[in-house]
Amino acid sequence: MTLFARHGYAAVSMRQIEGEVGVQAGALYNYTTDKQSLLFDLFKRHMVDLRTALDAQPPSASPQDRLEAFARFHIRFHLERPQAVFISYMELRNLTPENFRVIEELRRRYEGVLEAILETGRDAGAFHVADTRVTALAIIAMLTGINTCYRSGVRLSLAEVEAIYWDMVRKAVT
Amino acid sequence: MTLFARHGYAAVSMRQIEGEVGVQAGALYNYTTDKQSLLFDLFKRHMVDLRTALDAQPPSASPQDRLEAFARFHIRFHLERPQAVFISYMELRNLTPENFRVIEELRRRYEGVLEAILETGRDAGAFHVADTRVTALAIIAMLTGINTCYRSGVRLSLAEVEAIYWDMVRKAVT
DNA sequence: GCTGGTTCTGAACAAACGTTCAGTTAACCT
DNA sequence: AGGTTAACTGAACGTTTGTTCAGAACCAGC
Numbered sequence: 001m002t003l004f005a006r007h008g009y010a011a012v013s014m015r016q017i018e019g020e021v022g023v024q025a026g027a028l029y030n031y032t033t034d035k036q037s038l039l040f041d042l043f044k045r046h047m048v049d050l051r052t053a054l055d056a057q058p059p060s061a062s063p064q065d066r067l068e069a070f071a072r073f074h075i076r077f078h079l080e081r082p083q084a085v086f087i088s089y090m091e092l093r094n095l096t097p098e099n100f101r102v103i104e105e106l107r108r109r110y111e112g113v114l115e116a117i118l119e120t121g122r123d124a125g126a127f128h129v130a131d132t133r134v135t136a137l138a139i140i141a142m143l144t145g146i147n148t149c150y151r152s153g154v155r156l157s158l159a160e161v162e163a164i165y166w167d168m169v170r171k172a173v174t
Numbered sequence: 175m176t177l178f179a180r181h182g183y184a185a186v187s188m189r190q191i192e193g194e195v196g197v198q199a200g201a202l203y204n205y206t207t208d209k210q211s212l213l214f215d216l217f218k219r220h221m222v223d224l225r226t227a228l229d230a231q232p233p234s235a236s237p238q239d240r241l242e243a244f245a246r247f248h249i250r251f252h253l254e255r256p257q258a259v260f261i262s263y264m265e266l267r268n269l270t271p272e273n274f275r276v277i278e279e280l281r282r283r284y285e286g287v288l289e290a291i292l293e294t295g296r297d298a299g300a301f302h303v304a305d306t307r308v309t310a311l312a313i314i315a316m317l318t319g320i321n322t323c324y325r326s327g328v329r330l331s332l333a334e335v336e337a338i339y340w341d342m343v344r345k346a347v348t
Numbered sequence: 349g350c351t352g353g354t355t356c357t358g359a360a361c362a363a364a365c366g367t368t369c370a371g372t373t374a375a376c377c378t
Numbered sequence: 379a380g381g382t383t384a385a386c387t388g389a390a391c392g393t394t395t396g397t398t399c400a401g402a403a404c405c406a407g408c
Contacts, residue, residue, distance in 0.1 A: 008267060010184035014366060024387050026368070035366065090264055093182060130338050131330065137323055138316050138342055145315020154308055164304050168312055168346040188396060198357050200398070209396065 001042055005083035009039050009094040039091060040099045046084040047106040053077055054113065063121030064170075070114055071169045074143045075162050082147050089144070111136055118173065127173045139169055175216055179257035183213050183268040213265060214273045220258040221280040227251055228287065237295030238344075244288055245343045248317045249336050256321050263318070285310055292347065301347045313343055 003012045003020060014035055015025050032038050057073055060066040078085050088103075095103060115136040121127035129135040146165060154161070177186045177194060188209055189199050206212050231247055234240040252259050262277075269277060289310040295301035303309040320339060328335070 006267065008182065008184055010182055011268065013364075015364085023385095025366095026388080027386050029367070030385060093180070094185065130334075130341070131328075133326075134323055134328055134330065134335060134338050135342070137326065137328075138319060138339060141319020141322065142312050142316035145312060145319070148315065149308055149311055152307075152311065154305075154311075156305065156308065160304075161308060164308050165312060167304070168309070171348070172342040172346040174345070187394075189394090197355095199396095200358080201356055203397070204355060 001083050001087065004039065004042065004091065005086045009087075009091045036096060036099070039087075039094060040096075040103075042084065042087055043091075043095065043099070043103045044106075046081070046088050047103060047110070050077060051106065051110060054110070063117060063124055063126045066117045067121065067127075067169070067173070068166060070117060071139070071143060071166045072162055074140070075146055075165055076158070078144055079146060079150075079158060079161075082150075085144065085147060111140060114139060121173070129173055135173065139172070142168070175257050175261065178213065178216065178265065179260045183261075183265045210270060210273070213261075213268060214270075214277075216258065216261055217265075217269065217273070217277045218280075220255070220262050221277060221284070224251060224284060225280065228284070237291060237298055237300045240291045241295065241301075241343070241347070242340060244291060245313070245317060245340050246336055248314070249320055249339055250332070252318055252321060253324075253332060253335075256324075259318065259321060285314060288313060295347070303347055309347065313346070316342070 003017055014028060017038070018025055018028050021028075032041075054070075054073060054077075057069055060069045092100065092103065115132050118127055118129055118132040118135055122129055122132065143165060146161060149156075149161060156164075177191055188202060191212070192199055192202050195202075206215075228244075228247060228251075231243055234243045266274065266277065289306050292301055292303055292306040292309055296303055296306065317339060320335060323330075323335060330338075
């Protein structure tokens with residue numbers, strides 16, 4: 001994961017990975033069938049973890065509370081795993097077509113959760129959004145971009161950044 | 175550019191590029207010194223074009239107008255060049271360290287424009303932002319993510335998407 | 349028709365790639 | 379101590395990589 005995140009899937013050789021785990025060329029094939037499935041497994045684990053952690057969140061009643069819970073959850077989850085997030089956004093095109101479809105579907109389902117929150121909120125008159133799908137994608141793009149904050153040297157605590165981002169999301173949809 | 179955007183820098187061979195322009199292996203070295211400089215030139219051209227186009231925008235008086243002009247400009251510029259944008263966000267790590275520093279500096283200067291707009295707006299009492307740098311990065315992440323809209327099959331016109339995004343930015347900072 | 353200068357071909361280079369596998373080593377159970 | 383299984387080594391495989399370069403092909407001006 002570290003190597004893929006740092007140099008990219010295509011730029012990392014099996015020998016580099018094997019060197020990193022302290023083993024000679026070829027030994028990794030006792031644990032994986034492919035270089036490709038190393039990448040796919042990282043993707044799949046990340047997406048499954050994401051969904052599992054989301055479903056484990058305590059339920060909220062009002063749309064506002066559900067949106068806040070989602071935003072704060074998304075921020076924290078992504079800040080805790082910068083490498084896995086990085087890979088999940090950069091290496092999609094290095095998945096084989098069938099593997100891509102699997103991950104794409106998992107991602108779509110996650111985005112659908114936010115979309116559903118926005119829909120019920122709009123129908124209840126709590127949110128003002130023109131298009132729930134576009135708004136959901138915009139929010140997720142903004143929240144996921146949070147990782148570039150720290151990479152660009154901002155010196156704020158997790159709680160501070162979380163507060164700033166949630167504030168922007170809240171205002172953007174009301 | 176098409177090949178780098180589609181498969182990634184590391185996954186594209188010189189022979190593929192040469193095949194695409196209709197020439198045999200090695201002929202490209204009459205025009206470039208390196209594979210690396212092909213990538214760097216794409217980056218540099220994109221960043222210079224971005225800054226040139228921004229500076230050519232008619233100036234606005236109030237912070238609100240300046241923010242609106244910036245947001246609409248950014249959306250349109252990025253929607254018109256999905257491939258160059260894609261490369262500029264995905265292939266940063268495939269630049270050599272010295273090339274990376276050059277591009278990083280150009281990017282920082284562009285982000286600085288938005289940051290300055292937010293600062294003057296905040297000082298004038300027009301915007302409510304806790305941290306101009308974090309907010310600037312959040313806005314840019316959201317706006318740049320606009321390209322994933324079309325990739326994910328949203329059927330809206332440029333003007334409609336532009337309106338939705340500008341509306342979210344406006345509300346998020348006031 | 350020749351000359352001078354670009355531009356292209358296509359083979360060649362060493363290095364690195366993903367992957368396989370026969371053979372050695374280590375670990376565990378009895 | 380002996381036997382079975384799992385794990386690792388290190389060489390080998392055929393390809394492909396970025397890059398170089400001698401020679402062929404082309405095109406201008408005279």
